[in-house]
C-alpha cells in the first residue's frame with residue numbers, strides 16, 4: 001500500500017512546524033501549504049492524501065473557501081478535512097461542517113487528542129485504499145480470465161468464443177451501415193505432417209508465423225481468430241466488391257504456404273478456404289460460420305490449396321453426406337453390402353485372369369448408392385478400415401471357393417483406401433486370410449491410389465513394404481488422374497498400373513489419348529511394370545490395346561461387375577470351364 005500523506009495548511013510557518021512535530025508519531029508523510037491557493041493546488045496534484053488539517057483563518061482564500069472548492073472537485077471530495085481554529089463560536093463551527101469539515105481541532109492543540117484523531121483517519125484511509133486496491137486487483141483478474149476465455153494462448157488471437165463475440169459485432173455493424181462482410185474459414189492442409197515430422201515445437205512455430213502473416217495483410221477493422229488446431233477464421237468488414245475479396249483470399253493462400261525455418265529445415269503447409277458473405281449467405285453468426293466451413297470442406301475435396309465460396313449446392317452436398325454416413329453406420333450389421341466381381345482378361349488371348357472385387361450397397365432407406373458416392377462418405381465417417389476388411393474376407397472366401405470348384409488359378413484384386421495404410425488392420429487381415437485359405441500371395445492384388453504414394457508419412461511406406469514383402473501385388477488404380485508421373489513409381493514396390501477409364505473411353509477417335517496410352521504402356525514396360533487398361537467397352541479398343549502389347553484389360557466389353565452367382569455362370573459359359581464337382 002502506498003504511503004499516506006497529510007496535508008497541513010496554515011499561513012503561519014511557525015504553526016506548520018509545530019503541527020509537523022506533533023504529527024510525526026503518526027508515521028504519515030507531511031505536506032505543507034502556506035496558503036489556501038497552494039493547498040488547493042497540492043490537493044489536486046497529489047495522490048494518497050489521507051487527511052487535510054486546514055487553518056480556518058487565512059488571508060485571501062480562507063479555510064471555508066478551500067473546503068468548498070475541495071468539495072466541488074470529484075478527485076478531492078473524499079479527502080477528510082479537519083479544521084484547526086482558535087475560535088469557539090458556534091456559527092463558525094456550523095459553517096465549517098457545512099463547508100465539508102469532518103472534525104474540529106481547537107487551538108491551542110492538545111497533542112494526544114490530535115494524534116488519536118489523526119490516527120483514526122489514517123486507519124480509515126488505509127482501510128479504504130486497501131479495499132480500492134482489492135477491487136482494482138479483482139477487476140484485473142477478471143479481465144485476465146476473460147482474455148483467457150476468449151483468446152488462444154499460443155497465438156494470442158481470439159478463440160472460438162472470442163470469434164463469436166466479434167462476428168456478432170461485425171453483423172450488427174454491417175447491418176447498421178448496410179454493407180457486406182465476409183467470413184473466411186481457413187484450414188491448413190498438411191499441418192499434421194509438420195507435427196509428425198518435425199514435432200509440436202515446429203507446429204507451434206508455424207501456427208504463430210502463419211497467424212502473424214495473416215494479420216499483416218488484413219485491415220485494422222478486420223480480424224483473425226484461431227478456432228481449432230489448424231483452423232483460422234478471418235472476418236473482413238465492408239467488402240465492396242467480389243474481385244477485391246478474391247484477391248484477398250488468394251493472398252491468404254500465398255501467406256499460408258510461406259515456409260518457416262525450423263532448425264534449418266523448411267516446413268510448409270497450404271490452406272483450404274471457404275468463404276461466406278453477410279448477408280447473402282446468412283445473417284446469423286452460426287449460419288455464416290457453418291456455411292463458410294462447408295465451403296472450406298468443398299475446397300478440401302477439390303484437392304486443397306484452393307478456395308470456394310458458399311453456395312446452396314454445398315449445403316445439399318453436406319446434407320447428403322450426413323444422410324449417407326448415418327445410414328452407412330447401420331449398413332454392415334444390417335447386411336446391406338454385397339461384393340460384385342468384374343473380370344480382368346489377358347489382352348493377347350482374351351482369357352480371364354483375375355477378378356476385381358467391387359463393393360455394392362443397397363441401403364434400406366436410400367436404395368442403391370454407387371461406390372463413388374458412398375466410399376468417400378464411409379472414409380470420412382471412419383468406417384472404411386472395418387468395411388475394407390469385410391470386402392477382403394468376403395472376396396477371398398468366394399475366390400477360394402471358385403478356385404476349388406473350377407480348379408482355376410484366379411487372381412483377386414481388392415481396392416484399398418489410403419486410410420487403410422494408417423494402421424496394421426489391413427495388413428493383418430491380408431495375412432490372416434492368406435493363411436486361412438492357403439492362398440498364393442502372388443494371386444492377390446491390392447489396388448491403391450496415386451495419392452497414397454504422395455503421402456510420405458512413415459507408416460504408409462511401412463505397410464506398402466510389408467504387403468510387398470509378403471509377396472502380395474500392389475497396383476496403382478485410376479492411373480493418370482492424379483499427380484504421379486510414371487518415373488515416380490520406380491521408387492515404390494508397385495507391379496502394375498491400371499490406366500484410368502477416361503483415357504480409354506474415347507478411343508479410337510481421340511488421337512491425343514491414343515498417343516498417351518501408347519506412351520504409358522511403353523514407359524510402364526520400360527520400368528518393368530504390367531499394365532491393365534480399364535473401361536474397355538468395344539472390340540476396337542481391345543484390338544488397339546492388343547497392338548500396343550498392353551497386358552490386361554477390364555471393361556464392359558468383357559463383362560460388367562456382377563454378383564457372385566452371375567460370375568460363376570460367366571466362368572462356366574465364357575470360358576467353357578465347367579465345375580469339377
Ligand code: C2E
Pocket residue numbers: 342357358359370371372375388391415416417447477478501534535536537554555556557561
Ligand atoms: P475402380 O477401382 O476404378 O473400379 C472400376 C470402376 O469402373 C467400377 O465402378 C466399375 O464398375 C467401372 N467400370 C468397369 N468397367 C467399365 C466400363 O467398361 N465402362 C464403364 N463406364 N465403367 C466401367 P464402381 O464399381 O462403381 O466403383 C467405383 C470405385 O469405387 C472403384 O473404382 C473404387 O475406386 C471404389 N471402390 C469400389 N469398391 C471398393 C472397395 O471395396 N473398397 C474401396 N476402398 N473402394 C472401392
Ligand code: MG
Pocket residue numbers: 356415447477
Ligand atoms: Mg479398382
Ligand code: MG
Pocket residue numbers: 477478498500501534
Ligand atoms: Mg480404376
